[in-house]
Amino acid sequence: MITRALVIKLGLGQLISWGTAYYLIGNFGTLIAQHHGWSDSVVYAGFSASLLTMAVISPFCGRMIDRHGGRIIMTLGSCLNALGCLILAFADHQIMHFIGWIILGLAMRATLYDAAFATLARIGGRDARRAMGQITLFGGLASTVFWPLGHLIQSEFGITIALVVYAAFALLTVPMYAAIPDARHGKPSGTTLNSTDNTNDTSNADDHGLPTHQRLCGFLYAVIVTLLNVVNAAMSAHMIAILIGLGLTTAAAINAASLRGIGQSAARAAEILFGKRIAPASLTLFATAVLPLCFVLAFWGDQFAIAAMTFTLLYGAANGVLTITRGTLPLMIFGNARYGHQVGRLLVPGFILSALAPSLYERAIAHWGPNGALWLSIGLLACACGAAIWLYLLLRPQRSETRPALIVR
Template sequence: MITTGLVIRLGIAQLISWGTAYYLIGNFGTRLAQQHGWSETVIYAGFSLSLLVMGAVSPLCGKLIDQHGGRKVMATGSIFHIGGCVTLAWGTSLGSYFVAWLLLGIAMRLTLYDAAFATLARIGGAAARRSMGQITLFGGLASTIFWPLGHYIDAQFGLTIALLSYAGFAFITLPLHLSLPRTTIKPNHDQPLSTPHTPAFRPLPDRQQVLCGALYAVIMSLINIINAAMSAHMIALLAGLGLIGAQAINIASLRGFGQLASRLADTLFGRNFNPAIVTISAALLLTLAFIVGFASGISLWAAAVFTVSFGAANGVLTITRGTLPLMIFDARHYGKRVGSLLLPGFILSALAPSLFAMAMTGLGANAVLGILCVLSLSTLIASGVLYAQITKKPPAP
């Protein structure tokens, strides 16, 4: 059974893990380059390495959670998280820098949403859907809290102390993860995922699982590419479209409000909707957001609608990343199946920031926005095909 206390503890752990691992580079990337005298290309290569490592360990992580539950796996992730931050703080060589990001890559795969979703699915089965949305509310505040907090600690005490403080925050997640159930509570796998307004869904036949799993992998890979590109270049994209300095920064910050609002709405009302329909709706909103983005250079209102809409779509798609597999696979095999299917997305997201940086330089902001439109439209089409397959009636015996 998934209790409120469990959701709160896991949610706080998500808040800390996202804020002090995934968003660390956004806060301290430039400072690390200044302290060590390295180029920012080298600095961000470390983060790309961590994303590749996340992909490499993804199948194993999912398999371990299926076999043992999330308690030991996520607690181990906390230890890697502490080690990565400490190595960043005290390491002085290029080798130690990349070792730190290797440790953080393992830590992120063992502690962030995908591990938490698999843990909840293992405990609650189809009933975990609402809990998945609830913990993303905590994670959505990570950059809002830890970017200014990290900046303050750095300004007051220096970069080394700031990174060690991040290790201290990571230590807090250790008892939170150890508080997860010692033994996995076996859900009722015969209970379908259903609501008063949607049909019931049971694990699909094997052949259908293969096709739907492939479509899920395509959708998540496209979303990962879009999210990685926008996380790295959103401010630069807005500036390239015509916004000036502080305007681009302030408008880009609205993304978080859209993200939080959509996740709250999904938590309150999402149980009444089929996750595949929610994915289609979010993909449509994502496509429309990029179309509106073309007017950002001539209207601040258009730029604001673009960023808020993008944030809202991305916020919901983060949740359906965890809930869609509950409509396809038996929850007992959730971790292994999803861990393998997410592998291409991790690899592509590691390449996306560099590729889009080259596109921004060589083709310009409007062309990049056009590429993002094509990727989001492809996501919409794949989502529609997935919905058709999931709701397809089984052949008559």
């Protein structure tokens, strides 16, 4: 049973975990480099190492949540999050700096949405879909809360104290994740693709145990998530810098970038309230079609502040919807049997390529300027939209399905 209290605790945990780990690089990356006299590429390489770490442990983390629930994994992740922030705060050598990022990579895979979604799927089965959307309402505000908050703390007390405060925030999530129940939802549900039952034996843990239709849908899901991960990782690291490069002041760029979180949460609230009868594949198609268009608006950000604000708001809104479908599409394709392992496997390419994204975008910005980075993003997102169209066509027979309602008590 997924209770209201569980949703609130997981939601607050996501707000803090995203803000103190994943979005740390966007606020503090350049400042850490300046503090130690390093090049920016060293810090962004550390962030890339954290994403690569997420890829390495992703299948294992998914299996552990399938078997034991999310309490142990997510609580441990909170402790690692705090440890990683502390190491970044006091690391004077690049080796220790990289160790700090690797620890943050372990923490992020154990605490962010993918771990939370697998935890909810294990507890609630298909009824977890509504709860998945609800916790993203909290997580979507992470950049809105922690980018201005981090900037304020750093301005007043310096980068070291700011990172120590982030570590303290991370520890606040320990009791939240420690309250996760170990309950498992009845009999694992099978897939909605009317193929074969995937609930009984371990052969379904790997791709060769799935019907061709499921494998293709899983592949397209992985393509979409991978391309979105690449752009998201790049924007988390460089969105503020890109906006500054387009001509905005630092304060204006931070304020505009912070609208990303508002857009995410607003779109997720709308999806929860009004998207009940819209299939996840349809939502994915719509959101991926919006993303390239909103990046076009950014080209006018230097002339019209409203264009930059609309860009970040729409970017956040589309990502807000896609975060929910990232959790609900696998339920539609595979059911909740071995949800954590299936998703963990499919996320590996996204983590690996997104590990390269900050460094690649840094070079793109250096060679082609912020406009070049925007065009690169448009191309990648157009490919994601193409994959979403294909996936929609494959899942179209399920378009009349509605989501099971979840009454959160």
